[in-house]
Amino acid sequence: MAEPLLDVKNLQFRFRGQDQDVVQDVSFRVGRNETLCIVGESGCGKSVTALALMGLLPKDDVRFGGGEVRFDGESFAPSDQGRIAQMRGDRMAMIFQEPMTSLNPAFRIGDQIAEAVERHRQCGRAAARARALEMLAKVGIPAPEQRLDEYPHQLSGGMRQRVMIAMALANDPELLIADEPTTALDVTVQAQILDLIAELQAETGMGTIMITHDLGVVAEIATDVAVMYAGQVVEYGPAEAIFNDPQHPYTIGLMASVPTLTGPRRRLSTVPGSVPSIGQMPEGCRFSSRCPFAAPVCGTRPPLRDITPGHRAACHFAPLELHLERSA
Amino acid sequence: MAETKVVRAVDGVSIEVRRGETFAIVGESGCGKSTLARLLMRLLEPTEGAIAFEGRDIAGIRGRDLRELRRDMQFVFQDPFSSLNPRMSVGKLVGEPIETHRPELSRMQRRAEVARLLRTVGLRPEHADRYPHEFSGGQRQRIGIARALASNPRLVIGDEPVSALDVSVQAQVVNLLHDLKSRFDMTLVIIAHDLAVIRHMSDRVAVMYLGQVVESGPTDEIFARPRHPYTMALLSAIPEAAHGRAKTRLALSGETPSPANPPSGCRFHTRCPFAREDCAARIPELRPAADETRVACHYWQEIAATRPSAGLTPADGRSEGAQRRFALYEAATQAPESKTATNAEA
Structure with missing residues (x-):
């Protein structure tokens, strides 16, 4: 198998003052042209995982517990955030949920995009500005020459997210990390942005990591899915396997609790309770405090193991039918 | 001199909510759905037009009539983090509307009523001594619902009542609203942007665009x-x-x-x-x-x-394999020995 673009192995870290890892043994890979969706709810560690991959974690406040990040064949220690950060904005780029807080309100958008280009390409101002204009046109901003000299507050939310995408892709990154890029947008605008990212990916062949809580978005764009709960990857595999053959009780509960647009209207399943705080994580399987199938064995941590080749789940009872029959 | 600009956030809207139903108002940002909700609730007054509640025009009422209206009609807000006063205990938060709308109750009766309301929304009576910051988003939304129920309203208006919550918790609150509606014979008006939630919860729906209803039924x-x-x-x-x-x-x-x-x-x-x-x-x-x-x-x-197929295909798009697992999961959460039978949100 060819080496993937990004290969994350056993990423593990905690914040200063905590006695538990916020991200524990997280592994996944992304190839060129592929889209990995990391899905999970608030506090599952999906965003801090992205920050670690971008070299954006403040190194004095984080204790890394090992693991490896391989990017295009080159190996990085996750704790070497400075070295990882050197690729940021150039070989890999990130877009965030709230474009208003990620753009500097005091600078014209053209200058903000041009700055990113100048910094990494060592080109002149004029060339950088030309690139900024080209990118604005590419992300579908009407009248880009005029927009170049506008400030972020003059744009709508959807337009700001397009500017963020233009900035992120200005240096042709090989990897794009998008953290909930459409969550703050209306659905019709969300559809436009998802289409835009897909188009640009088809054109450049970049690998994409999309972080989201929206299973609809996942179904639409993912080639592979990592489901995270409380800092652990509980299920991982091709999108089709995750949706058609969900294995981990958390994945199943999450999917069953989403109201559907089609089919009969049934009472929604729920995942009881809420995510424990980091100091109160149960030993072993962290989902055990909310899992309807929990048993004493869940006090030891279940390994993320292959259920079918390439489709992994971290549950002692997967696949469920088999184990329920056995105990019945 | 420049003319004063007037924004007609809600412009010529006519809707009719039937007793006992769940009526949904859906639309994207800026369509006027939240303004409409505030008009219904009389938090805003319409510049023109009439709003009738149980046959009576409420557009211009004030004083005692308005207080009575507030008792019969209650609001559940979107953000459970900013809609609860952080300096009030849960007992105070839920007790306050009881004091306002049912002043005849003694302090002891009020405390019993707070306990009953907390149980109704799936919290525990001892939660009354705690403060909002000690609760998760879903629990805070339950507190907001308990407050709304305190006056025994006949109509509850929810402005994006579940959109700030994580999906798994959102389902808990959706189910709770559904149960309370049938248990207390209430009418529900839900304002939301999430069409799947709307489809799940409502009997009838109005779709808004730029301050107007473009389709309803x-x-x-x-x-x-x-x-x-x-x-x-x-x-x-x-x-x-x-x-x-x-x-x-x-x-x-x-x-x-x-x-x-x-x-x-x-x-x-x-x-x-x-x-x-x-x-x-x-x-x-x-x-x-x-x-x-x-x-x-x-x-x-x-x-x-x-466009004969503009709508959605009727069948559930999820595979049989997935549905089998959903059924197993649902059966396990319903099982009596399961910790989910009672409210496990501690």
Whole structure:
């Protein structure tokens, strides 16, 4: 198998003052042209995982517990955030949920995009500005020459997210990390942005990591899915396997609790309770405090193991039918 | 001198909510749905038009009449973090509306009532001594619901009551609202942007665009056979949580125009893929279409004829394998020995 673009192995870290890892043994890979969706709810560690991959974690406040990040064949220690950060904005780029807080309100958008280009390409101002204009046109901003000299507050939310995408892709990154890029947008605008990212990916062949809580978005764009709960990857595999053959009780509960647009209207399943705080994580399987199938064995941590080749789940009872029959 | 700009956030809206139903108002940002909710609640006064509650015009009432209205009609807000006073204990928060609306109760009776309300929404009576910051988002939304129930309202208006919550917790609150509605014989008005939540919860729905209702009718009918191009676009834009269900998307160009300067004629004509010349000139009225629906579009019949499958396919898009697992999961959460039988949100 060819080496993937990004290969994350056993990423593990905690914040200063905590006695538990916020991200524990997280592994996944992304190839060129592929889209990995990391899905999970608030506090599952999906965003801090992205920050670690971008070299954006403040190194004095984080204790890394090992693991490896391989990017295009080159190996990085996750704790070497400075070295990882050197690729940021150039070989890999990130877009965030709230474009208003990620753009500097005091600078014209053209200058903000041009700055990113100048910094990494060592080109002149004029060339950088030309690139900024080209990118604005590419992300579908009407009248880009005029927009170049506008400030972020003059744009709508959807337009700001397009500017963020233009900035992120200005240096042709090989990897794009998008953290909930459409969550703050209306659905019709969300559809436009998802289409835009897909188009640009088809054109450049970049690998994409999309972080989201929206299973609809996942179904639409993912080639592979990592489901995270409380800092652990509980299920991982091709999108089709995750949706058609969900294995981990958390994945199943999450999917069953989403109201559907089609089919009969049934009472929604729920995942009881809420995510424990980091100091109160149960030993072993962290989902055990909310899992309807929990048993004493869940006090030891279940390994993320292959259920079918390439489709992994971290549950002692997967696949469920088999184990329920056995105990019945 | 420059003319003063007037924004008509809600412009010429007529809706009718029937007793005992769940009525939904759906639309994207800036469509006027939250303003409409505040008008219904009399947190705002309409510049023109009438709002009748149980046959009585409430548009101009004040004083005691307004207090009585506030008792019969309650509000659940979107953000459980900013709608609860952080310096009040849960007992105080839930006790306050009881004190306002039922002053005849003694302190002991009030405390018993707070305990009853907390149990009703799936919390424990001893939670009364705690403060909002000690609770999760879902629990805070339960506290907000307990507050709304304190006056025994006949109508509860929820403005995005679940959109700030994580999906798994959202389902808990959706189910709770459903149960409370049937248990206390309430009428529910839900304002939301999430169409899947709307479909799940409501009997009838009104779709808003730029301050106006463009389509309304029974929820099942609207979702199966949307007639207004905006409703079609909205439905086709939602990504569905099922694999390999490619939809033909009716893409909209551009974004919602500013309500301060709405387009002439049909307000949707600037983004409508079916717009014709006269759509910019003639204002379409909301007229009865078919199957109890109403549509504000000059050409809905012709559009429907060219797009027979604009609605959503009726079958659940999720695979059989997945549904089997959902059934196992559901059975396990219902099992008596399961910790989920009682409220496990501690």
